[in-house]
Amino acid sequence: MTNRVDIIQELTDLDKKHFFHPTSPIKQQQEQGPAFIFTEGKGIYLYDMAGNKMIDGMSSLWNVNVGHGREEIGKAAMEQMSKLAYSSCFATFSNEPAIRLAAKLAQVAPGDLSATFFTSGGSEANDTAYKLARHYWILKGKPNRKKIISRSQSYHGVAMGSTSATGLKAFRDFTNSLAPDFLYVDHFSTKSLREAIEAEGPDTIAAFIAEPVQGAGGVHVAPENYFQEVRRICDEYGILFITDEVITGFGRTGKYFGIEHYGVAPDMMCFAKGVSSGYAQLGGVMISSRIYEEFAELSNGTLLHGYTYSGHPTACAVALKNLEIIEQENLIENAELMGQELLKGFQWLQEERKIIGKVKGLGLMAGIEFVKDQNTKSSFSAPVSPAVVTEAAKRGLICRSVVLDGQDILVFSPPLTISKEEIAKIIEILNDSIKAIEVNVSESFAAK
Known part of the structure; x- marks a missing residue:
């Protein structure tokens, strides 16, 4: 009987050959295949074929307002x-x-x-x-x-x-x-x-x-x-x-x-x-x-x-x-309240992690800016946010980086159903992810 590993490999090969992905790195798509093959969603979570449980911190594309699996x-x-x-x-x-x-x-x-x-x-x-x-x-x-x-x-x-x-x-x-x-x-x-x-x-x-x-x-x-x-x-x-x-x-x-x-x-x-x-x-x-x-x-x-x-x-x-x-379900009111919680969490991160500059948002749309120096607001020579996205994904959180037009911003828009406890989990994962990046950035500058 075909096992899950074989099915994942089959789908990966087919994806690489036949699925021309939107807004994706073309070479990475053809060489590595899909980062995740999702099979199920429930609330703020997505589950993939490999058994990963991910917080959908972007409501997929800013759009799954009522959460998955309704x-x-x-x-x-x-x-x-x-x-x-x-x-x-x-x-x-x-x-x-x-x-x-x-x-x-x-x-x-x-x-x-x-x-x-x-x-x-x-x-x-x-x-x-x-x-x-x-x-x-x-x-x-x-x-x-x-x-x-x-x-x-x-x-x-x-x-x-x-x-x-x-x-x-x-x-x-x-x-x-x-x-x-x-x-x-x-x-x-x-x-x-x-x-x-x-x-x-x-x-x-x-x-x-x-x-x-x-x-x-x-x-x-x-x-x-x-x-x-x-x-x-x-x-x-x-x-x-x-x-x-x-x-x-x-x-x-x-x-x-x-x-x-x-x-x-x-x-x-x-x-x-x-x-x-x-x-x-x-x-x-x-x-x-x-x-x-x-x-x-x-x-x-x-x-x-x-x-x-x-x-x-x-x-x-x-x-x-x-x-x-x-x-x-009063999700508009929840978006306002949980948006305030998310911004508070980002402000705490701003104090803890010295590579965070401006934090901003309205409701459950929020962003974190990365800077080399919080006082001068100077930028890194290469954007940091893509590396944070990678680290966060390893820890079970999907978020998105914006590096267009010289920006270095991490953005979030979780489902409007999100709870205070789930926001706390997002902040915990982000803190660990950014901490890992800070170590890498420090080592990079020390080497120079």
């Missing part, structure tokens, strides 16, 4: 699949889960966001937002309003438009032909935004897009009053304000949506990830009631934009059950 979500998917797994939403065809989810989103969304265009994920949601913004201005008789402004350190996805909007240069350098009419301003400077608008001409700008908290770019929390000033600038120049809530939505920051921390509402809002907690592929764009009404008034033909899986019945049924769990 049988009630699986049951909701099965029931919907048994009745109507899929049907098209083109030509005004519809289905009950999509209708009810759109209505639910209108109920919980900030401001007067009232209508949802569904996609399969975050990159599609961002691309859709840019196209809808530009089409809106065409309908308004202002076709020159086509430029999209985003921020440095931002991440908006990997489709062509969303890649072009991403402020992290390494992602744009991946291709040699970006989409035109995308501009970038300093991520924390409203002065930079105003100067770009004036330089380009307000009548050429369609929209400004921002993440309420920048996630993949290193967990950057905006300064106080930043978004209030952004809202004023967009109103002053008649520019649409789009928030990218793909990571920050559905409780991640301790509010239903991240922008709620800042007391303003966008004209359009992109979402994905936490809407279904990763149990099904789903995203979307919400638009304000004013813009939705203008689309209806000014359009006289078919909206020539849509995805095969827009309004997918099973995905929408999964999302409805997911949102029900988030609300019934």
Whole structure:
């Protein structure tokens, strides 16, 4: 009989030969195969075929908000699949889960966001937002309003438009032909935004897009009053304000949506990830009631934009059950409280481990910066965070490093179900992992 070791080897060989992994080192993939072959998830934990139990400190990709192994979500998917797994939403065809989810989103969304265009994920949601913004201005008789402004350190996805909007240069350098009419301003400077608008001409700008908290770019929390000033600038120049809530939505920051921390509402809002907690592929764009009404008034033909899986019945049924769990179990409130615990733990680490610089976060989005000197904030010649990720994985913790654009940051976004005791375990593992790295760093400098 084939044993587990043989199965792991078989799958590793097949993976190396046939599975082209996303956002992974290509040579490492082909030479070493998968780091883990996961088989099961329960709560904040993932289990792999080799018998490892791992704390999923990233909610996989910032998205498993309600935790792994939710049988009630699986049951909701099965029931919907048994009745109507899929049907098209083109030509005004519809289905009950999509209708009810759109209505639910209108109920919980900030401001007067009232209508949802569904996609399969975050990159599609961002691309859709840019196209809808530009089409809106065409309908308004202002076709020159086509430029999209985003921020440095931002991440908006990997489709062509969303890649072009991403402020992290390494992602744009991946291709040699970006989409035109995308501009970038300093991520924390409203002065930079105003100067770009004036330089380009307000009548050429369609929209400004921002993440309420920048996630993949290193967990950057905006300064106080930043978004209030952004809202004023967009109103002053008649520019649409789009928030990218793909990571920050559905409780991640301790509010239903991240922008709620800042007391303003966008004209359009992109979402994905936490809407279904990763149990099904789903995203979307919400638009304000004013813009939705203008689309209806000014359009006289078919909206020539849509995805095969827009309004997918099973995905929408999964999302409805997911949102029900988030609300019934008070996971948004737990994210706020446990986020405070996580930040306290990081602050303790900052005192204990001398290579930690800034610690930051909002809700259950948090980051640790590594520095050579806490006083001068000077950086190491080579980033430290990837080595910490490796050490943490040895001890049963999955986290993620950000080394793009000269940064050296460790980022976390555990499931919103996490407990105080589980956070304490994360801090313990991190302390041991960073301590091991400090020894290696010290020996390296001593050798020089």
